[in-house]
Amino acid sequence: MFLRLFFKIRFIRKPPMVRKFSTCFPDIDIDYYCDVKNMLEIKRNIQDRKGIGDINKVQEMYSLYKDTQIGDLSHLSIKENLYKELAKLPNKTHPMVKGYTETPQVVHEINKKKDFGPHNPLEFSEITQHLNLMRTDKLGYTCGNKSYYYLGELAELEEALIKYTVFSLLKRKFQLVSVPDILSSNVLQSCGMTINNDRTQIYSLDPVHHGPDLYLSGTAEMSLAGLLTNTVHSEKDLPLKLAAVSRCYRAETSNLVDERGTYRVHQFTKVEMFAVSTPQNSDEMLEYLRETQEELFSPLDFHMKVLDMPPHELGAPAYRKYDIEAWMPGRNNYGEISSCSNCTDYQSRRLNIKYVNENKLKYVHTLNGTACAIPRMLIALLETHQDPKGKINIPSVLQPFINSKKFIVKNSNVPKLKLMKLKK
Amino acid sequence: MKDKDLIKAELKKRQLEIDLNKIENLWSAYEELKTRKLEYENKKEKISKELSVMIKNKQEGNHFEKLKIQINLLKDNIKKLKEPLWSIEELAILEALKLPNKLHNLTPELYDQIIFEHGVKPNNNKDHLKVGKEKNLIHFIKNENYYLKDDAALFELGAKFYFSQILKNNSYIQFSNPDFAKSLVIEGCGGDHTNSDSTFILHHNEDTKVNADSRLHLTGGGSLYSFFAYHAKNVLYDKVFPLKYFSMGRQYSPSPVKEDSLYHVSQSSVIQIFNATRNEAELNDVLHSNIDLIKKLYTQLGYHYRLSFVAADRLNMWESLRLAIEMYSSSQKCYVEVGNISMSEDFISKRLMFTYTEDKQYKFPFVLSGTILNVPKLLACILEQDDEFVLPEQFGIDNWCTVSTM
Structure with missing residues (x-):
């Protein structure tokens, strides 16, 4: 999902190196996008998705491109401009989703909202404060704002969630991959992907000290896509199902009251799923990923709803996307805990990922989905399973992964700190 | 003076x-x-x-x-x-x-002192990157960018979980730490915060002016920095000691050399321990109990390793003593430090105002810390053993949970 940010801005600024090689142009489906017959459909799609891109401009450039001889000096720059415009266009939209208007379609709801009776459920930050399970205060001077430490059994619960998730994915025959969190632009640019330095959503290493091309990964989806760049798969090996546990870094900030505390943080651990399939199987694969998410989350016993997202929520790469929102009783609101998308050939054309079908090379379809994003998962768990007596019940499915503990109690093993007052 | x-x-x-x-x-x-x-x-x-x-x-x-x-x-x-x-x-x-910490009386002067050895060193010419490629376990691009696949990826998680479990059984308390540290923490821990060879410095993407002494550094939640960032400028009561904490996370540091190898990668999954006591005598006790724990952790794995105190000239300026956990690398033809524990005593505590009160006086805790597991280094050494690589049984997913019927 995070990738859409990168794809949205690709080709806006291209390094001179890449400019020289025409082979770096992504193989965008010109036959479809430049056919006048499809103009109306493409135009409506852009409108519905509230996306960027201008199909009229694409048409203009395409006719100019067709009329220019290959030997002509301006040929390359015209081609470049054409592809710059083409790259902005969003993916096609699933026919069912096309009909949705502004709001997501609720596919179904899972588990009932927990009844707290006369008690007022507390927020995650209040629970962790009472039980001494997290520190977030006064960390700006030593590790930057919005930093957090999970303490004692909350850190154990994080580990239990990772174990439970990976354990379950391995049983479903996902292949585990350990990915780099620092990505050089080489990986991203190997097929022309560029990152804009000025985007504050992405952390980068200081270009003066470490060179200009090192960025902190926002999701394992990026590094897994990097791993698959320029690969050819045989049809019998598909679908390919990968899983990775990684740290994710996001520089974005939010001043929304609803997103206070650890709801939106700069760094967190996430288990991610990534799948590669044949075009005919990708719809089915998306359903499989969604079912996997539901099977992972349902036993955790919080209330959630599964949403089929409307066109304007898809970003550029997704053809169809499901989000799952968990009920967070303390926040008294739903919060997105996962999403999964079918990107069809949007990524594979840009990353050059193919498979062999009847001795021909064809583009695969790629899909991705969250298996467990720790901070929000912990919010949903603690807020749902808080007990007014001052403990947290651990869902039985997680207990084997946390030494058979049945609940989390007040942490008296980590002493409270007191900030020093310095005399001046 | x-x-x-x-x-x-x-x-x-x-x-x-x-x-x-x-x-x-x-x-x-x-x-x-x-x-x-x-x-x-x-x-x-x-x-x-x-x-x-x-x-x-x-x-x-x-x-x-x-x-x-x-x-x-x-x-x-x-x-x-x-x-x-x-x-x-x-x-x-x-x-x-710039003055270094004082030396601990166990720190040898000229040569490392081996205090414990287990098993016999492998005798072959294996290179972990070749083995990793042949077995399709490692996709290595460069020291800053590598992937572990299948059993190697399982090895990473399994090793962390194995260490985590045994630490918890030995009354260690688990932490999950942030990955960034500010310059003052780097400097307080004896590092040069302006030197981009020692830590990764993040790009300053705010509108404010760049201040070389107040940058964000990517160090990892498994680094010593993250524990001192937690304790800097804070006071504790004397009754709370000794503290025994650990974190499971990443460690990021710029690759020291060009040569491609898992021994020199800039991203590692690690287990970091952090102990604090009131004084030197208590810290010495903690050192010995940690040495026993390390023996337990590594002997159970069954590979050849040794423990040695590192000679004074190889210590970092903040260390008064370092115990190296070493395994033999067949490709490097030498012993490699796959883990360690170090004493900083009150050296960093003083610099970062980590204090406690005793008899109404401010005092500085004595600290022992260390990376007792470094996954890429351990994996490299295990790939270079005489026997064929198999995932150590202790790291297998059957050991991730307490109920085997799962």
Whole structure:
């Protein structure tokens, strides 16, 4: 999902190196996008998705491109401009989703909202404060704002969630991959992907000290896509199902009251799923990923709803996307805990990922989905399973992964700190 | 500077070229200015008291005027001293901060001292990157960018979980730490926060002006920095000690060499331990219990390893003692430090104001810390063993949960 940010801005600024090689142009489906017959459909799609891109401009450039001889000096720059415009266009939209208007379609709801009776459920930050399970205060001077430490059994619960998730994915025959969190632009640019330095959503290493091309990964989806760049798969090996546990870094900030505390943080651990399939199987694969998410989350016993997202929520790469929102009783609101998308050939054309079908090379379809994003998962768990007596019940499915503990109690093993007052 | 000879001897053992005379000169100049300023201030206070009495009694005349001139002169002098005092203070303190920690009596002088050995070293010419490629376990692009696949990826998680479990069984408390640290923490831990070879410095993407002393560094939640970032400028009660914490996370540091190898990668999954005690005697006890724990952790895995105290000249300036956990690398033809524990005693605590109160006094805790597991280094050594690589049984997913029927 995070990738859409990168794809949205690709080709806006291209390094001179890449400019020289025409082979770096992504193989965008010109036959479809430049056919006048499809103009109306493409135009409506852009409108519905509230996306960027201008199909009229694409048409203009395409006719100019067709009329220019290959030997002509301006040929390359015209081609470049054409592809710059083409790259902005969003993916096609699933026919069912096309009909949705502004709001997501609720596919179904899972588990009932927990009844707290006369008690007022507390927020995650209040629970962790009472039980001494997290520190977030006064960390700006030593590790930057919005930093957090999970303490004692909350850190154990994080580990239990990772174990439970990976354990379950391995049983479903996902292949585990350990990915780099620092990505050089080489990986991203190997097929022309560029990152804009000025985007504050992405952390980068200081270009003066470490060179200009090192960025902190926002999701394992990026590094897994990097791993698959320029690969050819045989049809019998598909679908390919990968899983990775990684740290994710996001520089974005939010001043929304609803997103206070650890709801939106700069760094967190996430288990991610990534799948590669044949075009005919990708719809089915998306359903499989969604079912996997539901099977992972349902036993955790919080209330959630599964949403089929409307066109304007898809970003550029997704053809169809499901989000799952968990009920967070303390926040008294739903919060997105996962999403999964079918990107069809949007990524594979840009990353050059193919498979062999009847001795021909064809583009695969790629899909991705969250298996467990720790901070929000912990919010949903603690807020749902808080007990007014001052403990947290651990869902039985997680207990084997946390030494058979049945609940989390007040942490008296980590002493409270007191900030020093310095005399001046 | 009282034990100048001792400091000189220790600098020699560490093979550090630090000009003690320079520090001494700066320091005495600083002390001198400070004394002079204090004298002026005392005089000023005396006169101002005298003056206030005179004003109360409405006494005026020559003496009164004389005192007024004197006090103005003193004020002037104090003001003039301010800047030179500040600059020499900064110079003297910066220079003094370069002085290393004192050495622990267990730190050997010339050569590492092996204190424990298990098994026999492998005898082959294997190279972990070749083995990893053949078995499709490692996709290595460069030291800054590599992937572990299948059993190697399982190895990463399984090793962490195995260590985590045994630490918890031994009354260690788990932490999950942030990955960023500010420059002051790097400097306080004895690092050079302006040196991009020692830590990754993040791009400053805010509108404010760049301040070289207040950058964000990507160090990892499995680094010592993250534990000191937690404790810096904070006070604890004496009753809470000893502290036994650990974190499971990443460690990021710029690759020291060009040669491609899992021994030199810039991203590692690790287990970091952090112990704090009230004094040296308690810290020595903690050292020995940790050595026992390390033996338990590594002996169960069954591979050849050894434990040694590192010679003074190989210590970092903040370390008074380091125990290296070493395994033999068939490709490097030497022992590699796959893990370690270090004593910093109260050296970093003092610099980062990590304190506790005892008898109504502020004191500095003694700290022992270490990366007791470094996944890529351990994996590399295990891939270079004589036997074919198999995932150690302790790391397998059947050991991730307590109920085997899952």
